[in-house]
Amino acid sequence: MTxxxxxxxxxxxYAVSHALLAGIPLIVGLAIAxxxxxxxxxxxxxAPVVVGGSGLLYTIPSLALFILMPLxxxxxxxxxxxxxxxMTIYTVALLVRSVVDALGxxxxxxxxxxxxxxxxRLGRALAVELPLAVPVLASGLRVAAVSNVSIVSVASLIGxxxxxxxxxxxxxxxxxLEIGVGIVGCVLLALLFDLTIRVGERLLTPWAxxxxxxxGRPSEGLVAR
Amino acid sequence: xxxxxxxxxxxxxxxxxAPSVAVDDLTLxxxxxxxxxxxxxxxxxxxTTLRMVNRMITPTSGSISLDGRDTAALDEAELxxxxxxxxxxxxxxxxxxxxxxxxxxxxxxxxDTAKARRRAAEMLELVGLEAAYGGRYPSQLSGGQxxxxxVARALAADPPVMLMDEPFSAVDPVVREQLQDEFxxxxxxxxxxxxxxxxxxxxxxxxxxxxxxxxxxxxxxxLDTPARLLADPVDDFxxxxxxxxxxxxxxxxxxxxxxxxxxxxxxxxxxxxxxxRAATTDRWLLVLDDAGTPVGWVEPDRLTGPIEPEQLHRxxxxxxxxxxxxxxxxxxxxxxSGRGVLVDESGRFxxxxxxxxxVAAMSRPAAGGEAGGIPETAGGDPAGTAT
Numbered sequence: 001m002t003x004x005x006x007x008x009x010x011x012x013x014y015a016v017s018h019a020l021l022a023g024i025p026l027i028v029g030l031a032i033a034x035x036x037x038x039x040x041x042x043x044x045x046x047a048p049v050v051v052g053g054s055g056l057l058y059t060i061p062s063l064a065l066f067i068l069m070p071l072x073x074x075x076x077x078x079x080x081x082x083x084x085x086x087m088t089i090y091t092v093a094l095l096v097r098s099v100v101d102a103l104g105x106x107x108x109x110x111x112x113x114x115x116x117x118x119x120x121r122l123g124r125a126l127a128v129e130l131p132l133a134v135p136v137l138a139s140g141l142r143v144a145a146v147s148n149v150s151i152v153s154v155a156s157l158i159g160x161x162x163x164x165x166x167x168x169x170x171x172x173x174x175x176x177l178e179i180g181v182g183i184v185g186c187v188l189l190a191l192l193f194d195l196t197i198r199v200g201e202r203l204l205t206p207w208a209x210x211x212x213x214x215x216g217r218p219s220e221g222l223v224a225r
Numbered sequence: 226x227x228x229x230x231x232x233x234x235x236x237x238x239x240x241x242x243a244p245s246v247a248v249d250d251l252t253l254x255x256x257x258x259x260x261x262x263x264x265x266x267x268x269x270x271x272x273t274t275l276r277m278v279n280r281m282i283t284p285t286s287g288s289i290s291l292d293g294r295d296t297a298a299l300d301e302a303e304l305x306x307x308x309x310x311x312x313x314x315x316x317x318x319x320x321x322x323x324x325x326x327x328x329x330x331x332x333x334x335x336x337d338t339a340k341a342r343r344r345a346a347e348m349l350e351l352v353g354l355e356a357a358y359g360g361r362y363p364s365q366l367s368g369g370q371x372x373x374x375x376v377a378r379a380l381a382a383d384p385p386v387m388l389m390d391e392p393f394s395a396v397d398p399v400v401r402e403q404l405q406d407e408f409x410x411x412x413x414x415x416x417x418x419x420x421x422x423x424x425x426x427x428x429x430x431x432x433x434x435x436x437x438x439x440x441x442x443x444x445x446x447x448l449d450t451p452a453r454l455l456a457d458p459v460d461d462f463x464x465x466x467x468x469x470x471x472x473x474x475x476x477x478x479x480x481x482x483x484x485x486x487x488x489x490x491x492x493x494x495x496x497x498x499x500x501x502r503a504a505t506t507d508r509w510l511l512v513l514d515d516a517g518t519p520v521g522w523v524e525p526d527r528l529t530g531p532i533e534p535e536q537l538h539r540x541x542x543x544x545x546x547x548x549x550x551x552x553x554x555x556x557x558x559x560x561x562s563g564r565g566v567l568v569d570e571s572g573r574f575x576x577x578x579x580x581x582x583x584v585a586a587m588s589r590p591a592a593g594g595e596a597g598g599i600p601e602t603a604g605g606d607p608a609g610t611a612t
Contacts, residue, residue: 113316116279116388117378118306118333131320207320210362 003177011166015185018162021083021155022148023193028084029091030141036092037099038125051097058093062154065089083155090151091144098140102133135208138201145193149186163189227255227278227386227420232287234273234443247273248443251287257385258416262433264423266466270443271422275388278420279305291386306333309379309387309417313395315371317363323349323374324359330382341381348377353407369400376408380415389421393428405431426467430455430474438463452478476551476587483546484553484586486576487564494520496532501525509562512537517573519543519566543568546575554583 004011036054040047069075069082106129114128153164166182169175202209234248248270255261263271276282278289280301289296296304317326327345332338349359352373363371372392379387393401393408409432412419423429429436430451438446438454440462447459455475458464464471490504491511501510505525512532514520521537528536541560544552546567556565557580564577 107316107319109312109314109316110318112281113310113312114318116281116305116308116310116312117329118302118304120302123333128318128320132318205320207362207364210365 001177004181007181011163011181011185014161014163014165015189018149018152018164018185019189019192021080021087021152021160021162022145022189025084025087025091026141026145026148026193029088029095029144032088033092033095033099034130036096037103040096040100041103042121047100051100054093054096056093057089060089062086062090062151063157066155066158066160078159080160082158083152083160087148087152091148094144094147095140098137098144099133102136102140103129105136106132131204134201134204138197142194142197145197146190149190149193153182153186226257226292227261227418228290228293229253229274230288230290232274232277232284232289234270234277234282235285246442248277248284251443251445253437253445253448255418255420256434257292257418259434260412260419260421260432262421262423262429262436263439264426264429264433264436264466265439265446266441267424268441269439271424271439272390273443274439275390275420275422278386278388279308279310281305302333306330306382307384307386309382309384311372311375311379311387311389311392313391314368315363315375315392317371317374317378319363321362322359323354323361323363323366326363326374327359327377327381329378330384334382344381345377348381349374351380351411352377367400368396369404372396372404376411385418387417387419389419391423392421394423394425401428408432430477438466450478473551476554477549479550479587481546481548481550481553481583482586484567484578484582486546486567486578489564489574489577491519491574492523492532494532494534498525498528498530501528501532507562509538509560509564511562511566511574511577513574519568519574522561541566543572545570550583550587553578554580554587557583 033054036050040050065086066082069086070077070079073081073085075081110132111124111129114124119127152162153167155162156164156168163182163185166178166185170178170180170182229251232248232251233246235244235246238244251270251274253261263274265271273282277284278291278296280296291308317323318329321329324342324345327348328336328338328341331341331344336344346356346359349356354370354373354377358366358370358374363374366374372395375392379389393404396404405428421429421432423432433451435448436451436454437448440446446466447454447463449457452475454463454467455471455478458467458471489511490506491513492501492504494512494514501523502525504510508524508526509522510525512520512523520534521539522541523532523536523538538561541562542552542556543566544556546553546569548567553565553567556567557563557578558565560566560577562577564579565583566577567575569575
C-alpha cells in the first residue's frame with residue numbers, strides 16, 4: 001500500500017488525464033450525434049445509412065484506430081488529439097442510435113400538438129422533443145461514458161499516459177497492486193461519470209419525478225406513453 | 226368561417242394497389258361563431274379533414290379558406306398559431322408546468338413571459354381550474370383536468386377558430402358530460418368558430434349547431450342541424466349511424482308548449498305523518514324542501530314518523546316547465562307516481578303532468594310550438610317519429 005501513497009500524485013494526474021480523454025469526446029460526440037440522429041428521424045430514408053454507418057464505426061478495434069489517427073490527421077504519434085478524435089468517433093458510433101431512440105420516445109401526440117400550436121421544425125426539436133428525449137438520451141450517454149473510460153485505457157499501449165498505464169506497466173513488472181490501482185481507478189472513474197450523468201438527468205427532468213400520488217394515479221411512464 | 230371547396234385527400238397506395246381516398250370532394254361551410262361537428266365511423270376521413278384546416282395535412286386538391294383567405298397562401302406556423310387545437314388525451318407537454326403549457330402559443334407569438342403567464346392564469350380560471358394547478362406538471366392531473374388544460378391552451382391566444390379532435394372521448398362518461406356542458410357554456414360566452422370531430426353521434430347531436438355525417442371513403446353523407454338529422458336522415462347509412470330511439474331523441478329539440486298542469490298536493494320535508502296523510506290524494510306524495518324545490522316522493526301509508534331525506538324515492542327526473550318534450554316526458558315516465566315533476570328556471574316546483582297529457586300535446590297537429598330557449602324545432606311530423 002505504501003506504493004499507492006507514494007504515487008498518489010501520479011495516480012491523481014493520470015486519473016484527471018483519463019477523465020478528460022473520456023469526457024471531452026463524450027461531450028463533443030453528443031454534440032455531433034444530436035443533429036445526426038435528428039436528421040435520421042427527419043429523413044427516414046437516410047436513417048439506415050446514418051444509424052448503420054455510425055454503428056459500424058464502433059467495430060473498428062481501438063488500438064488500430066489510435067494507430068491510424070496520425071495517418072489520417074497528420075498528427076504526431078503521441079499527440080493527445082489522436083485519442084480525442086478516436087474516442088469522439090466511438091462516442092458518435094454509440095450515441096447516434098441513442099439519439100434516434102430518444103427522439104422516438106417522445107409521444108407522437110405531444111410532437112403533433114407542438115406542430116399544431118405553431119412550432120416550426122427546429123423550434124419543436126429544441127423546445128419540446130429534446131427536453132422530452134433526455135431520459136432515454138441519458139441512458140445512452142451512460143453506456144457511452146463507461147465504454148469511453150474503458151477504451152481510453154487501451155491508449156496506454158501507444159504510450160499516452162492515463163490510468164491504463166498502470167495496467168500495462170503492472171503487467172510488465174508482475175506487480176498486481178499496480179494493476180489493481182489501474183482497475184479500481186477505471187471503475188471509480190466510470191462510476192463517477194455515471195453518477196454525474198444521473199444527477200444531470202435528474203436536474204433536467206423535474207417533470208419526470210413530480211409526485212403523481214396526489215391525484216391517486218400510479219406514476220405513469222411519461223416517456224413510454 | 227371555415228370553407229372547404231371541393232377538397233380531396235388521396236394517399237398513394239402500396240405498389241400495385243389503388244390509391245386510397247381519405248376525403249372525397251368535400252364542400253362544406255363551418256359558419257362563424259358556431260359549432261360544426263364532423264361525425265362518422267373510423268375511416269371516414271374526419272380527422273384528416275380537421276388537420277387539413279391547419280395544414281398538418283395538405284389536400285390533394287381543392288381549397289380551404291378561413292374568412293375568405295386561402296390557407297394555402299399563409300405561412301404554416303403562423304396559420305397554426307391563429308387556430309386553437311385540442312386533441313384526445315390533451316397532448317400536453319409533459320415537461321412543462323400547466324401554466325407554461327397554457328402559455329405556449331402566446332410565447333410563440335412573442336409575448337413576454339410574465340404577460341403570457343398572466344394570460345395563462347386567466348385561461349385556467351376560465352376553464353374552471355384553481356390557480357394552484359398552474360404549478361403542477363400534466364402527469365399530476367386527472368384525465369379530465371388535463372383535457373381542461375388542453376382547452377385552456379387552445380384558447381390562450383384568443384384564436385377565432387378552434388379545431389377539436391375527439392377532445393372528450395378519453396375520459397369517463399360522467400366527466401365527459403361535465404366537460405361537454407362546460408364547453409357549451411364557454412362557447413356561449415366566447416362564440417368561436419369551431420370544427421369538432423367525434424365518432425360519438427350523441428356527442429355530435431348534443432354539441433353541434435350543425436352536424437356533418439361522413440361515410441367511409443370521406444364522402445359527406447348529410448349536413449344538417451341535429452334536429453333535422455334525427456328527423457330526416459337522407460339514407461340508410463345516416464339512419465343507421467344516427468341510431469335507435471331517433472324519434473325519442475328528436476324530442477330533445479322540441480320545446481314543450483305550456484302544458485295544463487295538475488294541481489299536485491305537496492308536503493315539506495320534515496312534516497309529520499298526520500300532515501302527510503292529510504295532504505295525500507293517492508299512494509304517492511311529492512315532498513319539497515324549504516325553498517320549494519322538489520326533493521322526492523314518499524308513500525304516506527308507510528311513514529312512521531316525520532319525513533326524513535332517506536325515506537324519499539328519488540327515481541323521478543325533474544324537468545323545466547319550458548324544457549323539451551323529451552325532458553318533460555322523461556320526468557313523467559320516471560316518476561313513481563306517473564306524474565312528471567316540473568319546475569321553473571330557479572328550480573321551484575310549479576306542477577306535475579302525466580305522460581298522457583304530454584303525448585296528447587305532442588300529437589296535436591301544429592303543436593310543435595317553441596317554448597323559451599329551445600333552439601330549432603324538428604318541424605314536420607308533429608309526432609316526432611322519423612321515417
